[in-house]
Amino acid sequence: MTMPAVAETRVARPPDEPVWGSAVVDPHSKDLPALKMSYLLEHLPERGKVLEIGCGEGKILKTIARFKPKLELHGSDVRPPQSTPDTFAFHSLEAQSRLRNGTFDIVLLVDVLEHVRDPNQMLKDARRLLRPAGTLLAFIPVEGEPLSFYAAYRRLFGNDLYVTTKDHVQAFTHAGLVELVTRHFEIVDLKYAYHALGQFMDASFFAATRLGALRRFWWKENVYYNPDERQAGLLSKALNRCLEMGNWVAWLESTALTRVRAGAAGVLLCARGRA
Secondary structure: OOOOOOOOOEOOOOOOOOOOOOOOOOOOOOOHHHHHHHHHHHHOOOOEEEEEEOOOOOHHHHHHHHHOOOEEEEEEEOOOOOEOOOOOEEEEHHHHOOOOOOOEEEEEEEOOHHHOOOHHHHHHHHHHHEEEEEEEEEEEEOOOOOOOHHHHHHHHHOOOHHHHHHOOOOOOOHHHHHHHHOOOEEEEEEEEEOOHHHHHHHHHHHHHOOOHHHHHHHHHHOOOOOOOOOOOOHHHHHHHHHHHHHHHHHHHHHHHOOOOOOOOOEEEEEEEEOO
């Protein structure tokens, strides 16, 4: 179901607050956002009721609305999108807590679990909101393996490096993540991403965003969050071309090694609620 169009309302944001982008993702592109999006679309049914927890500005739900228009879409987050959405219903996290048990057929958790202080509670909430045969679809970074670029940079710059640069308060290991998810769900499909190159690119770039100029570029000018480059300077355009090239190579790597856990720093999963 598509929500009726409404007049756009803008929500003021502090100038330095991260905004995760709202542009529709092309699932046929050869980059890491498309890798995640194509996995979600592959596992979503044609009809049903979907909730994305941590929807941000709504780019995932907007993409789903374009490719799966018969789904009824809902999103929740700590704050509403900057623009009033016309493709999904928005719920604050407080309002989400009041939704009835078993409301949804599918719950999405994409790049969210690493941001919350109590991921077990979030998974418990997701399970509560799902119908008995409901599906969890997720992408979750795995940044806690001791032999990883993330661990190396933490040794150099401090254990809170990725807390301060990208608000990742959790650093999961593969074993720890599986144990956490299977408390509430049965995993029915698992794929891996962000192997050697993708991991190095991500870990290195966010370590470098300790520099203010790079941090501003990432949140305000990177092409995946802000595709309109008409106002971008030459340096930002050059950085974006490097970002696109790195994403293409990392996409090739992740596609080739999709069932290989070794070296992977991200997990795509499909799971069913435990009885």
